[in-house]
Amino acid sequence: xxxADARSRTQLRRAVLSSYLGSxxxxxxxxxxxxxxxxxFAKVFFSTLDPLVGTVASFGTLATGYLARPLGxxxxxxxxxxxxxxxxxxxxxxxxxxxxxxxxxLPTYAQIGVWAPILLVLLRVxxxxxxxxxxxxxxxxxxxxxxxxxxxxxxxxxxxxPSGMVxxxxxxxxxxxxxxxxxxxxxxxxxxxxxxxxxxxxxxFVRARVEETPVFARASSDAAPSxxxxxxxxxxxxxNLLLSIGIGFGAFVAQGVLTTFVIAYAVQAGFARQTVLxxxxxxxxxxxxxxxxxxxxxxxxxxxxxxxxxALAMTVWxxxxxxxxxxxxxxxxxxxxxxxxxxxxxxxxxxxxxLYTELFSTRARYTGAxxxxxxxGIGAGLGPxxxxxxxxxxxxxxxxxxxxxxxxVLTVVCVLAAGExxxxxxDxxxxxxxxxATVRPRSDTTTA
Numbered sequence: 001x002x003x004a005d006a007r008s009r010t011q012l013r014r015a016v017l018s019s020y021l022g023s024x025x026x027x028x029x030x031x032x033x034x035x036x037x038x039x040x041f042a043k044v045f046f047s048t049l050d051p052l053v054g055t056v057a058s059f060g061t062l063a064t065g066y067l068a069r070p071l072g073x074x075x076x077x078x079x080x081x082x083x084x085x086x087x088x089x090x091x092x093x094x095x096x097x098x099x100x101x102x103x104x105x106l107p108t109y110a111q112i113g114v115w116a117p118i119l120l121v122l123l124r125v126x127x128x129x130x131x132x133x134x135x136x137x138x139x140x141x142x143x144x145x146x147x148x149x150x151x152x153x154x155x156x157x158x159x160x161x162p163s164g165m166v167x168x169x170x171x172x173x174x175x176x177x178x179x180x181x182x183x184x185x186x187x188x189x190x191x192x193x194x195x196x197x198x199x200x201x202x203x204x205f206v207r208a209r210v211e212e213t214p215v216f217a218r219a220s221s222d223a224a225p226s227x228x229x230x231x232x233x234x235x236x237x238x239x240n241l242l243l244s245i246g247i248g249f250g251a252f253v254a255q256g257v258l259t260t261f262v263i264a265y266a267v268q269a270g271f272a273r274q275t276v277l278x279x280x281x282x283x284x285x286x287x288x289x290x291x292x293x294x295x296x297x298x299x300x301x302x303x304x305x306x307x308x309x310x311a312l313a314m315t316v317w318x319x320x321x322x323x324x325x326x327x328x329x330x331x332x333x334x335x336x337x338x339x340x341x342x343x344x345x346x347x348x349x350x351x352x353x354x355l356y357t358e359l360f361s362t363r364a365r366y367t368g369a370x371x372x373x374x375x376x377g378i379g380a381g382l383g384p385x386x387x388x389x390x391x392x393x394x395x396x397x398x399x400x401x402x403x404x405x406x407x408x409v410l411t412v413v414c415v416l417a418a419g420e421x422x423x424x425x426x427d428x429x430x431x432x433x434x435x436x437a438t439v440r441p442r443s444d445t446t447t448a
Contacts, residue, residue: 008147011211015145016156018210019138022093023160024167025203026134029100029196030065030127031161031259032168040189044108045117064121065128066381072132073370074230080137080366081229084212084220085144088366089137093207096130097200099123104193132377136356136370143357144213144426151303151422154353155295162287162341165259169281171195173274215426219362229367233360237368240359244372246414247307247355249379250407251348254314256383257321257404258283258341264388265397266325266333279334286342294350302420303351303358310347311411317344318404322397348411358421365426379407 072092080088103123109116135157143154171192179188233241259280266276298306317340324336352373360368387400 008145008214012142012145012147012153014206014210015141015213016153018089018207019142020156020160020163021203021206022089022134022138023157024163025093025196025199026096026131027161027164028167028171028199029096029164029193030131031165032100032171032192033065033103033124033127036172036189037260040185041120044185044189045120063378063381063385065124065131066378068125068128069132069374069377069381070371072129072134073136073374074367075129076133077136077367077370078229080133080140080370081363085137085140085216085366086207086210086212088133089141089207090204092130092134092137093200093203096127096134097196097203099126099130100193100196104190104196132370132374135373136366139353139357139369140216140366141210141213143354144215144362149296149299150357150426151299151351151354152292152296154357155292155350158295158349158353159288159291161255162284162291165284166281166288168192169277169284173277173281176274215362218427229364230371232364233368233371237360237364240418241368241372243414243418244356244359244369245376246410247418248352248373248376248411250311250314250404250409250411251345251352252377252379253383253404253407254318254340254345254348256380257318257387257400258337258345260380261384261387261400262321262325262337264384265322265391269325270328271325271330271333275330276333279330279337282334283337283341286338287346290342290346291350294347295354298351298354298422302422303355304415304418304420306347306351307355307415308412310344310349311408311415313344314340314348315405315408315412318401318408319398322401326397348408355418355421357426358424359418362426 076088076092103120106119106123107116138157138160139154142157143150146153172189175188175191176184179186179191227235263273263276263280266279267273294306294310321336321340324332327333356369356373357365359372386403390399390403391397
């Protein structure tokens with residue numbers, strides 16, 4: 001018994017490390033593109049357009065990756081629910097790494113004309129497919145290995161997003177420092193994308209040592225499901241799927257503002273690009289701690305109160321963020337993005353990994369959690385495009401704040417409708433939508 005427990009703990013640690021590193025690598029690549037779209041791509045791939053229009057077009061290519069994420073969730077979710085979580089995670093990591101290297105060697109508009117943005121969009125779509133399949137599998141590897149503190153262990157996958165942001169902004173900042181302004185625009189921006197090959201090798205080495213989750217292994221020993229996982233989700237979990245989309249949408253819109261749109265907005269407001277990237281790096285480090293901390297808190301007080309407080313706080317912060325940036329003060333800029341991303345958004349986002357896992361049954365969980373999360377994630381892709389267009393048309397960020405607040409209200413409504421999920425087990429036999437009991441979760445102090 002003791003030997004089995006020790007093996008279980010070892011596999012949990014490996015699963016959490018694998019999920020975290022995999023998420024870091026996936027989001028390094030995915031968010032590297034997001035940062036580059038705000039500071040580089042408008043000049044490199046859309047150089048013939050007006051600067052503001054070029055920014056909108058650059059954010060448009062960013063959005064294509066988010067639009068492709070649900071496709072990745074469906075595709076890899078199908079096979080992840082049928083043949084296993086681990087195999088799909090190896091495929092998604094490999095796909096993301098290869099695509100990022102290809103972006104790093106992609107010719108510019110000046111070299112091959114219109115084919116440059118076309119190929120950029122195609123590669124961005126493949127990135128979206130990869131990250132769409134990665135998140136669900138990585139979360140399930142941690143959550144389904146855990147026997148307690150599910151929110152904490154699953155949150156390391158979500159913490160990989162700001163960790164990847166730290167790496168991507170640091171890589172871009174380092175490349176800019178080495179290459180200089182002109183060198184960075186001509187060749188320096190390529191270096192961080194090419195470094196993906198090294199991260200890929202490390203990630204695959206760690207991921208290969210993790211076993212399939214015991215929850216899936218037990219479920220797969222039963223008779224094979226009669227319908228494809230996507231149909232199972234649509235037939236048996238339609239309510240939870242819709243609620244999962246609504247719960248995450250506000251968090252993703254806020255994420256798109258805090259990690260992408262605010263970069264371009266602050267640069268146009270007069271801040272140096274490096275100053276903004278430094279502020280974003282600090283806020284991303286704070287977000288790593290915030291996500292894990294709020295997820296751990298959700299194990300004790302429940303997912304719902306933590307996400308609710310975060311969503312309500314973001315509704316207010318949406319109206320404070322842009323005045324802080326417009327102040328011209330570097331300290332207030334840092335305050336705006338650090339509190340926004342590291343505290344307020346972290347409360348909305350941290351518990352979502354466990355919450356999405358708890359909304360679906362085992363043989364449809366990869367597909368259901370991935371699809372709900374990735375459809376909600378479209379908000380982070382479309383947000384910067386919509387907000388850049390609103391800013392261009394009105395010249396004021398007030399309307400942007402109103403839209404962010406409205407999306408957060410949607411999150412509040414859906415969280416209230418979903419109820420509390422933290423007491424639900426993952427070894428389920430009921431594969432239909434359930435109304436989770438609104439109960440106070442236990443203060444779980446045991447170790448997994």
